[in-house]
Amino acid sequence: MAMQSSYSDASASSVDASEVAKFSKLSEEWWDPRGKMAPLHKINPLRLTYIRDAACRKFDRNVRSLNCLSGLRMLDIGCGAGLLCEPFTRLGAQVIGIDPSATNIAAAKLHADKGHLSIDYRCTTVEEMDVRERFDIVLAMEVIEHVVDVGAFLDRCASMLKPGGLMVVSTLNRNWKSFALGIVAAEYVLRWLPRGTHQWDKFVTPDELAHHLSRNKLEITEQSGVVYNPLGDRWTLSSDMDVNYMVVAEEV
Amino acid sequence: MTETPVSTSIYDVAVVGGGPAGLAAALALAETGARTALVARRVPYGDNRTTALLGGSVAFLESLDVWRRCADKAAALTTMRLVDDTGRLIRAPEVKFVCSEIGLETFGYNIENRELMIALEARAAELTNLIRIDDEADTVSPDEMQVQVRTRQGKVLVARLIVGADGRQSLCREAAGISVKRRALEQTALTFNIAHSRPHKNMSTEFHTPAGPCVFVPLPGNRSSVVWVNKPRDAESLMALSDEALSDAAEKQSHSILGRVQVEPGRHTFPLAIEQPAQLAKNRIVLVGEAAHVVPPIGAQGLNLGLRDAGDIADVVRDAGMNGADIGAAPVLARFEQIRRSDISSRTFAIDMANRSLLSDLLPMQVIRAAGMQAMGSIGPLRRLAMREGLSPSWRKS
Numbered sequence: 001m002a003m004q005s006s007y008s009d010a011s012a013s014s015v016d017a018s019e020v021a022k023f024s025k026l027s028e029e030w031w032d033p034r035g036k037m038a039p040l041h042k043i044n045p046l047r048l049t050y051i052r053d054a055a056c057r058k059f060d061r062n063v064r065s066l067n068c069l070s071g072l073r074m075l076d077i078g079c080g081a082g083l084l085c086e087p088f089t090r091l092g093a094q095v096i097g098i099d100p101s102a103t104n105i106a107a108a109k110l111h112a113d114k115g116h117l118s119i120d121y122r123c124t125t126v127e128e129m130d131v132r133e134r135f136d137i138v139l140a141m142e143v144i145e146h147v148v149d150v151g152a153f154l155d156r157c158a159s160m161l162k163p164g165g166l167m168v169v170s171t172l173n174r175n176w177k178s179f180a181l182g183i184v185a186a187e188y189v190l191r192w193l194p195r196g197t198h199q200w201d202k203f204v205t206p207d208e209l210a211h212h213l214s215r216n217k218l219e220i221t222e223q224s225g226v227v228y229n230p231l232g233d234r235w236t237l238s239s240d241m242d243v244n245y246m247v248v249a250e251e252v
Numbered sequence: 253m254t255e256t257p258v259s260t261s262i263y264d265v266a267v268v269g270g271g272p273a274g275l276a277a278a279l280a281l282a283e284t285g286a287r288t289a290l291v292a293r294r295v296p297y298g299d300n301r302t303t304a305l306l307g308g309s310v311a312f313l314e315s316l317d318v319w320r321r322c323a324d325k326a327a328a329l330t331t332m333r334l335v336d337d338t339g340r341l342i343r344a345p346e347v348k349f350v351c352s353e354i355g356l357e358t359f360g361y362n363i364e365n366r367e368l369m370i371a372l373e374a375r376a377a378e379l380t381n382l383i384r385i386d387d388e389a390d391t392v393s394p395d396e397m398q399v400q401v402r403t404r405q406g407k408v409l410v411a412r413l414i415v416g417a418d419g420r421q422s423l424c425r426e427a428a429g430i431s432v433k434r435r436a437l438e439q440t441a442l443t444f445n446i447a448h449s450r451p452h453k454n455m456s457t458e459f460h461t462p463a464g465p466c467v468f469v470p471l472p473g474n475r476s477s478v479v480w481v482n483k484p485r486d487a488e489s490l491m492a493l494s495d496e497a498l499s500d501a502a503e504k505q506s507h508s509i510l511g512r513v514q515v516e517p518g519r520h521t522f523p524l525a526i527e528q529p530a531q532l533a534k535n536r537i538v539l540v541g542e543a544a545h546v547v548p549p550i551g552a553q554g555l556n557l558g559l560r561d562a563g564d565i566a567d568v569v570r571d572a573g574m575n576g577a578d579i580g581a582a583p584v585l586a587r588f589e590q591i592r593r594s595d596i597s598s599r600t601f602a603i604d605m606a607n608r609s610l611l612s613d614l615l616p617m618q619v620i621r622a623a624g625m626q627a628m629g630s631i632g633p634l635r636r637l638a639m640r641e642g643l644s645p646s647w648r649k650s
Contacts, residue, residue, distance in 0.1 A: 048575060066264065066285040066573035087576025115397050115578065116262065116410075 027107035030081035039192040067092035072136040078143040082108035158216035170246040174203035222248040266411035273541025273558030274417025275372040280566030282382035297366035299520040302477035306360035322371035326361035327470040331455035392427035394535040413580035422543035428534040437524040440487035444519035450511030533585035
């Protein structure tokens, strides 16, 4: 989805009043379920429950509990304005959201403050993070199709997992169908995403993903396709992994 | 990151009001895992009203681990009898509802509210994520992301969602900006309990008088609770009678079906009214119990509705909360409104109609009423439908 690339960057450190107003507007846009980010809002509940359920299975939590992720340290890479960070914080997780876009981080902080949610947002990249930081759960949702070197990126992600930790990755497959649906349809026909959001040759096949993960002693324990049903206007899990898909990886 | 003062506590949900509906809501919400505050003075229940727990109410109390604590204080209701005592030209025949006719062992159980309260309080004390604030709410101030409650003694707490269980003069309802439509009914209910010489055989009897219903509902042993609806003036005269004189009056009204009647200490009057708020939820505040509906004491619907409010708000909060959603946000409130609205309106309408049909001096109304009762008395399927619907709405899942 690459929402993080759709806004220009600004310096996070020195923020003046007009900047605050801009971030506030951006924050509202991000969080408006019928606004510019509507496609992300549509797919968000599905991603959220998939990650939550996988985490509850892995860490033996009751999925019906209102704080099922309490005490778990979670890293959301490419967090945008915090559409996943906020619900996972409410579920008890200690969430660190990182995004290379300073405007996204400013918008995320603003929204979390308004809701009195304590979330550690940082304008940074995994490569720049302290190599000693460790997490129970690392999320890389719709980011690997944008990084320069997928292998190096996943190596870095894997190194940040605590022993027994969990990684969830979602991305786009690379084949003729994903080209047709992921780029032609999403960017040109439906205009869900700005043109140029995705480069098809950067898409990653499940086999390539599995290969990178296994090098880091991580095994894919669950995988699912994510398909859009135009009749119900909703996203559902599917065995069809040709376009969008998610995987859960754990230590072998 | 939070900007609230250090002395303030943040809760997922705060229940304001500690009557039976509020306590049940607090228990059900705490059971979901939500960090729950109950803002209510811990005082003994003030009157001697009883509740006929019908339909899913007992199952709900079982799920809260409350029922086993008070089951021995409740009397089973296996037969409900309606008797036309209007003395009018066209009178309805007697109708008897027997629970075995719809395959039930009992319609429900009648229990004194104070006994139910003791059981609810006992369970509340056991839940570690239910924090009791033994004080009254003084101000309730909702904003976009949370609601602040300040108590009489100046304690401040903040919650994402407020459950207003604070009765007819609901502060929460006012704070939410919800208007209420109130219709006084020129009737007053007198409530008291009696001991009697003959057994009730687990049968409640409702005498329909021109001034309103007079109901005798079984309590354990040779005891019953009485709700006697009258013109306000007549209710006050009964209220002023000596125990002996009221015992005689009650025996006369009961046509001595329970034998000799002896009233127990304590009696109360309640002016009848129908109250319907314009909304059940607004501005991070949802209403339960009498804050959400005031109905005349006919057909034992009031607190049964209140317990369904309590169960439903807990379900709605759990469904939203387990997805990490903000449990006080607009979609949660809309869902609660949608679930509760039809149950509450349909009950209120049915009770209002039943009551109006009693009071009517119009001959056509008497005919319709008599015909309706005749039909229910003689047509099995219709009677059984009336019984089932009286217990809980047919469209409910449980």
